[in-house]
Amino acid sequence: MRLAIALVLAAVVAAPALAQTAPPARVLVHCGTLLDPAASDEPLGERTVVVEGGVVAAVEAGYTAAGGADEAVDLRAATCMPGLIDMHTHLTSESRRGGYIDDFRLSPADKAFKAAQYALSTVLAGFTTVRDLGGSEGIDLALRDAVNRGDVVGPRIFTAGKSLSITGGHADPTNSYREDIVGVPTETLGVVDGADSARRGARIAIKRGADVLKITATGGVLSLQGDGSGPHFAEDEIRAIVETAADRGLKVAAHAHGDEGMQRAIRGGVASIEHGTYMSDETMRMMRERGVYLVPTITAGKSVADSARIAGYYTPRVTEKSLEIGPLIQDTFRRAYAAGVPIAFGTDAGVFRHGRNANEFAYMEEVGVPFMEALRFATVNAADLLGRGGELGSLQPGFAADLVAVAGDPLADAAAMQDVAFVMKGGAVVKRDGQFVPPPPRAR
Structure with missing residues (x-):
């Protein structure tokens, strides 16, 4: 019951705080498989989606190493796709x-x-x-x-x-x-x-x-x-x-x-x-x-x-x-x-x-x-x-950093889409490891 109440409160209001931690310079999402129909009709293996300022900066082959101010998200065992x-x-x-x-x-x-x-x-x-x-x-x-x-x-x-x-x-x-x-x-x-x-x-x-x-x-x-x-x-x-x-x-x-x-x-x-x-x-x-x-x-x-x-x-x-x-x-x-x-x-x-x-x-x-x-x-x-074809619906550079991942393979069974493990919207992580991630406190 307490967890349910906490989820609702976190969903409704982002609580005030005296200070905020600085956001990472980049978020590097390491995807085991990337599905993006706008970019390819075939699944793309081992890709890194580079996120800066809430948008996709690049999609790179392999797993790009994180720098000192970067955050890496490990989805190497998952299937990633646009939001x-x-x-x-x-x-x-x-x-x-x-x-x-x-x-x-x-x-x-x-x-x-x-x-x-x-x-x-x-x-x-x-x-x-x-x-x-x-x-x-x-x-x-x-x-x-x-x-x-x-x-x-x-x-x-x-x-x-x-x-x-x-x-x-x-x-x-x-x-x-x-x-x-x-x-x-x-x-x-x-x-x-x-x-x-x-x-x-x-x-x-x-x-x-x-x-x-x-x-x-x-x-x-x-x-x-x-x-x-x-x-x-x-x-x-x-x-x-x-x-x-x-x-x-x-x-x-x-x-x-x-x-x-x-x-x-x-x-x-x-x-x-x-x-x-x-x-x-x-x-x-x-x-x-x-x-x-x-x-x-x-x-x-x-x-x-x-x-x-x-x-x-x-x-x-x-x-x-x-x-x-x-x-x-x-x-x-x-x-x-x-x-x-x-x-x-x-x-x-x-x-x-x-x-x-x-x-x-x-x-x-x-x-x-x-x-x-x-x-x-x-x-x-x-x-x-x-009417948002240049902003949403793909993980190509310049698009909003909306990304979801599932643990299973939806190409083999579309029911895998019913078990979402990770959600990013506009560069902000909303769900990780199958759990809701409340928004960080906001200064007022």
């Missing part, structure tokens, strides 16, 4: 039996403290960057800023804030609740109707600090809303959101299960389709030709189907949708991969317990995707979709 990127998370919530009552039971402060724990679990699992697609009450925005300040230990976060929905759509927060109590939502709650309203909703999200916008282009699984696959937005509404986002240098992600909603979103200019359950061959062709990414979230599909088999876990309608849609996502991914659709790694963490993001690698392996390809989805492709 992983999950392009679909929800760090401000986590599924549980009967959890729909939490919006009425938990305050924003309660949710924020839980979110700090979820962020810690995520980075300790090797995911040094995430795209968070849909929070509430500004908690995701505050969490991002707290991580950036060093107040909270977690992944680098690019967040959407509140998802944009039509009235009664997947992200309408008032679905199934009494209107005389919760009212009729407007753009301030991310609910839009018509192109002008959609444009205003997008501008509000951007004003609040969103890094990316998310729309719910079709119905969903876990919302208290009846239809799980039908199209929601009209194409002119989608285009208004995409154009507004593009004016501010942002991309738009589209949650979509049904095919017609996907095609409207693609024609409207979105950068990614999330889930993609009922994707047709024609939709795959459109995505391939326009460079639209699929973020498959196989883990979410399997998790909701499993949870739906537990009596009372979901409401009856959500149970029905989970059992119908959840089991289909893995095969859609298989077909999309075979068709050459661009793919970026994403799990929908929060639909299942945070920290289990790496299960997605094993589910990809189950349908014949080689691990190096899956790692490319979680590094090179994810960074490209983020």
Whole structure:
């Protein structure tokens, strides 16, 4: 119990101190095997990743000797790779039996403290960057800023804030609740109707600090809303959101299960389709030709189907949708991969317990995707979709020093990714020998 309390406190606040020790001149990470799809399609043996000032200074063959002011990290028995990127998370919530009552039971402060724990679990699992697609009450925005300040230990976060929905759509927060109590939502709650309203909703999200916008282009699984696959937005509404986002240098992600909603979103200019359950061959062709990414979230599909088999876990309608849609996502991914659709790694963490993001690698392996390809989805492709291809997703010189290592060989068994031994984010060691490394005290 005392250890758990210490971990949470260390994750939430870096305590003040009178003095700090000087950081090493360089950190030399000695990797027995290095996997970096951006640099090589083949594993590289016996490499030293040289880290200076939070970025990669060089990758050298062999094990470079440390100088007097250097720190050496011995991962000669491990497999190293760039920090992983999950392009679909929800760090401000986590599924549980009967959890729909939490919006009425938990305050924003309660949710924020839980979110700090979820962020810690995520980075300790090797995911040094995430795209968070849909929070509430500004908690995701505050969490991002707290991580950036060093107040909270977690992944680098690019967040959407509140998802944009039509009235009664997947992200309408008032679905199934009494209107005389919760009212009729407007753009301030991310609910839009018509192109002008959609444009205003997008501008509000951007004003609040969103890094990316998310729309719910079709119905969903876990919302208290009846239809799980039908199209929601009209194409002119989608285009208004995409154009507004593009004016501010942002991309738009589209949650979509049904095919017609996907095609409207693609024609409207979105950068990614999330889930993609009922994707047709024609939709795959459109995505391939326009460079639209699929973020498959196989883990979410399997998790909701499993949870739906537990009596009372979901409401009856959500149970029905989970059992119908959840089991289909893995095969859609298989077909999309075979068709050459661009793919970026994403799990929908929060639909299942945070920290289990790496299960997605094993589910990809189950349908014949080689691990190096899956790692490319979680590094090179994810960074490209983020618009950070020159900064993240590789251990080449000039990139952020985000590095993870596992004791096993993921090329032989992707399940090795579920046991991360070492994590470095931006040159700072977060996990060593399988244990959390609290941040050093900060002077004030």
